Amino acid sequence: MSIPGFSPFPPIPQRSTPEADFDAKMYALFQHFATTHRNELLAFIEFLETNSTVIGAALNGTTIGLTDPAAAKFTTLEADSVGGGAVQADGGDLEGDGKLVRMDGALAAALSRGGQYRGATAEYNIDDAAPGDAGLVSVSNPGTWPPGNNGTFAWMTTQRIYSGETVLQRATFGYQSTGTPATPVTFERIRSSGGSAWSPWSKVYSQASLLGTVSESGGTPTGAVIERGSNANGEYVRFADGTQICISPDFTNLDVTETTGALYRTAAPISWTPPAGFGGAISMSGAVLSQGNSRTHWGTLRVLNSNSIDISVFAPTPATDRAVRAMVIGRWF
Incomplete structure (x- = not known):
């Protein structure tokens, strides 16, 4: 349905210049407002009510838009919130696509999605990972990996922590395709803002990694505590x-x-x-x-x-x- 138009107003008589048809022109003008213009306004209002996606809100005390919109439209708009089936109900509502995501659910929605898989032939250099990258990466890919034989795959996440190229990168080992996964072992490092250098990998110790075989390289601990x-x-x-x-x-x-x-x-x-x-x-x-x-x-x-x-x-x-x-x-x- 196209947007309804408005017809031009009839000629408006001028008092300063006496006209013989003054009465006829005034009658036509009042008739236009009373009938033609009124009908055109009603048609435009009907168009807004039928097609608008501004939802049942109040503007200066006047309700505008739809209170019962058609399918695929927003359903409710109140003073400071949006709701309805087309909007994420809460931070844990991760079902379905095409929803408007709430601020408190944006992180949960992002983390619920699977990361990318980069196998042995992906040629994915972990030193060049972009902020936001996450996924399962084979240690056969190039880059500076954590020291020691920690496994054949690592769950890699690269997160921006400041401006420029400053990122925090984590590598967690322990992935298994079947059965009970091995105890996870996590390393992390930080890249400089200019993107030119990485810090050394540092092992993140936990209850599972405090006890084990201690080791060192050049006086720096590389094993358990x-x-x-x-x-x-x-x-x-x-x-x-x-x-x-x-x-x-x-x-x-x-x-x-x-x-x-x-x-x-x-x-x-x-x-x-x-x-x-x-x-x-x-x-x-x-x-x-x-x-x-x-x-x-x-x-x-x-x-x-x-x-x-x-x-x-x-x-x-x-x-x-x-x-x-x-x-x-x-x-x-």
Whole structure:
């Protein structure tokens, strides 16, 4: 339906110039307003009510537009909100396409969509990722990837955090096509505003990644935060900063009967190889802890090298069947 038009007004008589047909012209003018112009206004109003997509609102107290619009039109317009079936009901309403998205639902709607897939032959350089990129990316693609063998695919997100080319990029490993996914491991880095340089990748630690195998490269931690283990030589704990603590098993059935001045000692030192190697003997120190009645005996240790320690036990009087345990603190790198 085309927009209705308006016919021209009849000639308007002029009082300043007497005209013989003044009465006829005035009658025609009033007739135009009373009939023709009125009908044309009513036709235009009907056109607005039938075709307008301005919805049931009030303008200066006057309702305009449709209160019951046709299909595919907006349904309600109030003072400060839009609603109806063509509008997202709330932040969690992600069903269907072609809806007007609410501000509180824009992020949820974006994150509900699947990202792009870039397989081994995609030639997608992660160093050149554009802000807003997200998807599953094969580590066979070019670019500077996080250190270590973290998996064959990473969920990559590249998010603008300021002006220019400044972006925050995250790489999360652990994807599996079937079965229970592996524990996710996440790394992140930031690109400069000029886009010329990336920071080194930094591992994001979580409850799942605090414990594990510690490692380092050039003095920089690259593995877990804490590593704990044990074997026949005792227990150990390693920290990402290089600190290591080793505790021996109990050395029992010791005879402290060898005269040494006014004291007595074990006839020969006890040789102990710690359960985990140290980075150097110069950084090692520790103590010998007496088991049982501590007043009857005590011990000392001597570091021969980073993997060999001698333990001697002393007593003020001859003693048999004594027990001790050793602890050494040092660095593993």
